[in-house]
Amino acid sequence: MLKLLGGVIVVGIIIISMVLHELAHGWVAYKLGDDTAKEDGRLTLNPLKHLDPFMSVILPVLLYLSGGVVFGGAKPVPVNFSRVKGGVWGMALVALAGPMTNFLLAFGGFLVGYYMGVLDGAAGAIGQLIGVEFIIVNLGFMVFNLLPLPPLDGSRVIYAVMPDGVRSMMDSLEKVGLVFVYILIVLGGRVFTVLMSGAITGILNGFYWIVGA
Numbered sequence: 001m002l003k004l005l006g007g008v009i010v011v012g013i014i015i016i017s018m019v020l021h022e023l024a025h026g027w028v029a030y031k032l033g034d035d036t037a038k039e040d041g042r043l044t045l046n047p048l049k050h051l052d053p054f055m056s057v058i059l060p061v062l063l064y065l066s067g068g069v070v071f072g073g074a075k076p077v078p079v080n081f082s083r084v085k086g087g088v089w090g091m092a093l094v095a096l097a098g099p100m101t102n103f104l105l106a107f108g109g110f111l112v113g114y115y116m117g118v119l120d121g122a123a124g125a126i127g128q129l130i131g132v133e134f135i136i137v138n139l140g141f142m143v144f145n146l147l148p149l150p151p152l153d154g155s156r157v158i159y160a161v162m163p164d165g166v167r168s169m170m171d172s173l174e175k176v177g178l179v180f181v182y183i184l185i186v187l188g189g190r191v192f193t194v195l196m197s198g199a200i201t202g203i204l205n206g207f208y209w210i211v212g213a
Contacts, residue, residue: 009130010064011057013137015047017102018074021141022050024097025077032090034083042077050074059185060137063193076151088160095156099142106138110207139200149184150177 023045026037041049051057056074084090113119113131121128146154150173159170173180184192 005126006129006133007061007065009126010133010137011061013130013134014056014060015051017105017134017138017141018056019045019047019050020101020105021098021145022074022077024101025079025094028097029077029079029084029094032094033085034080036078036080036083040078060140064133092157092160095153099145099153102138102142102145106135106142106203107207109134109138110204111211114207114211114213135204136200139203140196143196143199143203147181149181150174152177152181 022042026042029036030038030043037043052075079091079094081091084094086093109131110119113135118127118131145152146157148154148158150170155170155177159167162170
């Protein structure tokens with residue numbers, strides 16, 4: 001019963017986290033001069049505008065139920081690169097906005113959970129579950145989306161510092177890159193999960209170090 005309830009909670013957390021993730025992409029792009037996301041109706045809190053059925057819900061829930069690290073993605077926010085101020089560096093800021101939003105959500109959730117005792121069970125098992133999953137889901141989304149694989153956000157960050165030859169190769173992979181991401185998840189699932197877990201644990205240790213625990 002707790003596992004089923006946990007799945008429902010995770011779905012709710014996923015929706016909140018991914019909507020804010022995508023909204024951050026669109027908002028930064030808008031502030032940098034590109035109103036494509038706004039025209040497409042993506043500057044909204046309506047989850048139906050942002051979520052991808054498989055990457056945003058089905059995959060994360062299956063990972064949760066199987067005991068794996070929860071991660072996923074949403075429908076990419078449309079961005080007209082030629083309108084974004086700052087060129088590739090502006091695009092890097094747009095790309096970073098989503099993962100950094102997840103980071104801030106995770107860190108904010110950690111601070112609230114730590115100082116209110118939620119992470120130690122002071123709010124009961126359900127409260128602890130919500131607090132822990134909120135942190136883990138957001139860190140999972142951040143780490144996953146920062147992978148330097150087109151079309152994930154991390155590829156846009158390293159794109160800014162790559163030479164033209166590498167950029168051309170990355171551009172050619174943009175439309176089929178998601179296929180490679182799926183292959184990575186399916187074929188390298190266990191190793192991928194271990195690496196993701198290690199990254200998330202390292203960030204959590206950093207959070208505890210910040211609060212002096």
